[in-house]
Amino acid sequence: MTHSAQSSHVGSALSVVDILAVLYSGSAKVTPETSDSPDRDCVIFSKGHAASALYAVLALKGFYPLSLLEGFCADGGQFGGHITHHGKPGVELSTGSLGHGLPYGLGVALSQKKRGSSARTFVVMSDGECDEGTTWESALLAHQFGLDNLTVIIDRNRIQSLTFTEDTVALEPFADKWRAFNWSVRTVDGHSYEELSDALENQDRPLCIIAETTKGKGVSFMENKVLWHYRPPSSQDLEAALLELKSANT
Amino acid sequence: MRNSFAKHLLEIAQKDESVLLITGDLGYGVLDEFQKQLPKQYINSGVAEQSMMSMAAGLASRGYRPFVYSIANFPTFRCLEQIRNDVCYMKNPVTVVAVGAGLGYGVHGYTHHAVEDIAIMRAMPNMQIYSPADSIETNYCVDLILANQSPAYLRLGKGGEPLINSKPLGAEPANVIIDQGPDGVICWTGGIGAKALSASGLLKEIGINPTLISVPVLSEKTISQLLETADGRKILSLEEHTLAGGFGSWILEVAADKGYSGQIARLGVTRETNTQIGTQNYLLEYSGLSPEAISSKFQELLN
Numbered sequence: 001m002t003h004s005a006q007s008s009h010v011g012s013a014l015s016v017v018d019i020l021a022v023l024y025s026g027s028a029k030v031t032p033e034t035s036d037s038p039d040r041d042c043v044i045f046s047k048g049h050a051a052s053a054l055y056a057v058l059a060l061k062g063f064y065p066l067s068l069l070e071g072f073c074a075d076g077g078q079f080g081g082h083i084t085h086h087g088k089p090g091v092e093l094s095t096g097s098l099g100h101g102l103p104y105g106l107g108v109a110l111s112q113k114k115r116g117s118s119a120r121t122f123v124v125m126s127d128g129e130c131d132e133g134t135t136w137e138s139a140l141l142a143h144q145f146g147l148d149n150l151t152v153i154i155d156r157n158r159i160q161s162l163t164f165t166e167d168t169v170a171l172e173p174f175a176d177k178w179r180a181f182n183w184s185v186r187t188v189d190g191h192s193y194e195e196l197s198d199a200l201e202n203q204d205r206p207l208c209i210i211a212e213t214t215k216g217k218g219v220s221f222m223e224n225k226v227l228w229h230y231r232p233p234s235s236q237d238l239e240a241a242l243l244e245l246k247s248a249n250t
Numbered sequence: 251m252r253n254s255f256a257k258h259l260l261e262i263a264q265k266d267e268s269v270l271l272i273t274g275d276l277g278y279g280v281l282d283e284f285q286k287q288l289p290k291q292y293i294n295s296g297v298a299e300q301s302m303m304s305m306a307a308g309l310a311s312r313g314y315r316p317f318v319y320s321i322a323n324f325p326t327f328r329c330l331e332q333i334r335n336d337v338c339y340m341k342n343p344v345t346v347v348a349v350g351a352g353l354g355y356g357v358h359g360y361t362h363h364a365v366e367d368i369a370i371m372r373a374m375p376n377m378q379i380y381s382p383a384d385s386i387e388t389n390y391c392v393d394l395i396l397a398n399q400s401p402a403y404l405r406l407g408k409g410g411e412p413l414i415n416s417k418p419l420g421a422e423p424a425n426v427i428i429d430q431g432p433d434g435v436i437c438w439t440g441g442i443g444a445k446a447l448s449a450s451g452l453l454k455e456i457g458i459n460p461t462l463i464s465v466p467v468l469s470e471k472t473i474s475q476l477l478e479t480a481d482g483r484k485i486l487s488l489e490e491h492t493l494a495g496g497f498g499s500w501i502l503e504v505a506a507d508k509g510y511s512g513q514i515a516r517l518g519v520t521r522e523t524n525t526q527i528g529t530q531n532y533l534l535e536y537s538g539l540s541p542e543a544i545s546s547k548f549q550e551l552l553n
Binding site (some may be wrong): 038058085093094095099100103104105106107108109110111112114115130132133134137138140141144145 | 293295298302303305308309310311313335336339341375
């Protein structure tokens, strides 16, 4: 997708895709059949720049035909380079400007509580996104409103747009910050399906899962490289990347 | 206007539990009764307007009808991208309630004034704009808002605006014709209507009888209707808002599109007004929006 579109954020997509795979494989109770149900779990993908990951996962899970992905960033296509909701079941919110998903998720989680529903709200965020003030406003509010049905999963790949997070606006001690806002915090390997799915179970207050990930995961020449935050893969890059991913799967 | 809004919303919310009132930690004394009677439908989200607005959008996405209440500059300029992306683009039926719009918070200074809000809100996709002149128009606008599933902007005065209407209004969005004189048209949106009526009194004393039109619902359609009513006559528009992109500007655009034949003049808040300190009345007078200045401007236009 990112190769044919020549519009990317491929590194960000590869770091978060395992998190999405776990969420849509049962941790979040939402399927194509229940994507309009008022009692569905809500997954908000706040790091809208990694759109290709969410679009691909939703297609593979049957929310819409895989063939539609050919319209990614194409003239007249349905899939913008940042998340757009139009005509796409499963996409709860258009994102691309950071810091919108968590406060929106507050509202959805609050609506679920008000209705007495047992549904949950999951917000997938980037670590760079925690520079945004709304993250911390919302962290305060989630505790105040007692949102024990709200879960944030942070794709902690440690790289933001121009360089490493700790060299830009340092987030550490990151887990302590969330704890100080009265959230439960669980730190896991963000590429381990088992650790992620275990961490997503059981919570008695707002829960923050810090998913330690690798930007560009699975493609050696992309891993932990700031360059691959945005760079679209060339034909040669694509071939090399696919070869690596295939050999890893065999 | 804000008190009648709070009272009317309470009456509606008592019958409809999807109606929520969210405040950004403002409304002391105004929202107390709502909070007391319907604590489950009242949310104080603190001094965090951006998160408040996105949260309201999230609630609206699940069937609630949140009214987000604050002093006019806060639930607008402070959280514009949240309004643009999460409310308007997503078509979530949040109502932004801007209290004391225009110069309503007079002596509190420019940081608490909202004189660019109409220009900004009319540029937002799917946003419907309501700007009542008195408490009767306020109730009318609230009912129109709830009859539609759309993002809405409700621009209210701070309080104490005199009534310019004498009877309840209908259930369709329309302009309100207050008087049908033959000598040109004075039209306005919002609480400035009271000044227009005073100006009209002065004009009548010298034998000039304008048609007076209040425009509580701002849309392409109501402004087209305004021009149809004016029917080629000269028009003076009034607004407690900057002339850039506001009510008068909107009239000029529609008039140009339609090839309107009559002359149009506008009065609004001048740019220099933000250098001044004073009450709402003082600031309006400074901007040339006193009854005397409106009357003079209209006479100038007719001549």
